[in-house]
Amino acid sequence: MAFSKPRSTFLDETKKPTLSESRCAMLGIGFDLTASFGKGTRLGPAAIIGASRQVEFESGATGKSLDEKVKVHNLGTLEYNYKKKLSEKQIEKETRKMVNDAGKLLEKPVEQKKFLMIFGGDHSVTNATLNALTEKIDGKKISWLRLDAHLDLRQALEHNPLSHGSIGRRVFDKGIKQVFVGIRDQISAEEQEFIEKNNLADDVFYFATQPEEMYDERLPAWMKKENISFTDHFTTQQVGKILSKLDREYLFINIDIDALDANEFHGTGTPVPFGMSYRALNNLLYATIKNAEEKDAKILGFDIVEVFPILRDWKKGYSFENAAVTTNEMKAALLAYNLLNWVF
Numbered sequence: 393m394a395f396s397k398p399r400s401t402f403l404d405e406t407k408k409p410t411l412s413e414s415r416c417a418m419l420g421i422g423f424d425l426t427a428s429f430g431k432g433t434r435l436g437p438a439a440i441i442g443a444s445r446q447v448e449f450e451s452g453a454t455g456k457s458l459d460e461k462v463k464v465h466n467l468g469t470l471e472y473n474y475k476k477k478l479s480e481k482q483i484e485k486e487t488r489k490m491v492n493d494a495g496k497l498l499e500k501p502v503e504q505k506k507f508l509m510i511f512g513g514d515h516s517v518t519n520a521t522l523n524a525l526t527e528k529i530d531g532k533k534i535s536w537l538r539l540d541a542h543l544d545l546r547q548a549l550e551h552n553p554l555s556h557g558s559i560g561r562r563v564f565d566k567g568i569k570q571v572f573v574g575i576r577d578q579i580s581a582e583e584q585e586f587i588e589k590n591n592l593a594d595d596v597f598y599f600a601t602q603p604e605e606m607y608d609e610r611l612p613a614w615m616k617k618e619n620i621s622f623t624d625h626f627t628t629q630q631v632g633k634i635l636s637k638l639d640r641e642y643l644f645i646n647i648d649i650d651a652l653d654a655n656e657f658h659g660t661g662t663p664v665p666f667g668m669s670y671r672a673l674n675n676l677l678y679a680t681i682k683n684a685e686e687k688d689a690k691i692l693g694f695d696i697v698e699v700f701p702i703l704r705d706w707k708k709g710y711s712f713e714n715a716a717v718t719t720n721e722m723k724a725a726l727l728a729y730n731l732l733n734w735v736f
């Protein structure tokens with residue numbers, strides 16, 4: 393593991409505020425060992441933070457410069473690069489190590505109640521945030537907005553309970569109220585059973601992968617017709633239902649970028665078609681922040697995971713130098729900018 397010390401912060405490369413003077417703490421976790429399809433998300437944090445330099449500090453509707461509204465302390469970026477192919481056992485061990493490394497860095501910010509902004513890495517990196525938060529806050533007090541194409545409700549994937557494919561299950565284990573949004577309805581048998589057994593059907597909001605008539609003929613017990621979108625966004629009524637379920641004292645926003653349609657965001661570990669539009673995601677996040685404000689719920693922070701930088705030259709493989717800043721990283725950086733702007 394390499395640790396890249398912060399040279400500067402989000403947006404502004406000339407500033408480096410300390411933790412105590414900042415209301416937000418930013419961490420990059422460049423780990424993609426559990427990715428089963430595309431590897432490369434370990435370069436996500438560097439790409440997103442790099443792209444943030446190109447985001448203007450203010451816009452027509454935002455008014456005050458974000459930079460003046462909120463100071464962001466950069467905790468640094470953990471970088472994991474494995475040259476050799478590892479066994480399942482070794483991968484699990486390395487995942488635990490990553491969760492511990494990141495957990496240590498998050499201890500102080502969580503204790504000081506800083507707003508967290510975390511960039512991955514594959515979805516396994518969320519385990520570190522999950523553990524750090526639930527060390528201090530009872531999971532029964534937390535709502536968790538999960539934006540994702542996948543449920544990730546398997547007990548373990550490739551024998552690794554900390555895998556990207558099990559993060560939903562780990563969140564569930566903590567007693568957290570999780571609302572799944574953007575899920576494509578290609579679900580493993582294990583996950584179908586889990587939803588039925590735990591009565592989660594009403595908490596899962598799908599994007600259909602089949603024509604609408606087919607769902608009229610055959611709707612399984614793990615799907616609610618009123619929770620299915622047949623377009624690239626959820627209806628006002630569906631969004632209202634999603635927000636009504638985020639009803640606990642605290643809220644965390646967990647964004648797996650593959651919630652977006654594969655055409656809207658192709659740089660991700662497991663791209664899936666039939667997803668959400670970028671604008672719909674942006675609107676949903678805005679509504680979520682406003683809803684939390686109205687309910688007086690405290691937003692603990694957010695993470696954006698599974699961002700996969702595009703390479704200039706595929707033959708050369710992954711290195712920071714070979715990752716081209718494209719619209720993908722810019723989309724992730726602008727989402728992070730917007731979230732901070734709406735919260736602060």
Ligand SMILES: [Mn+2]
Nearest residue numbers: 541542648650
């Ligand atoms: Mn996913």
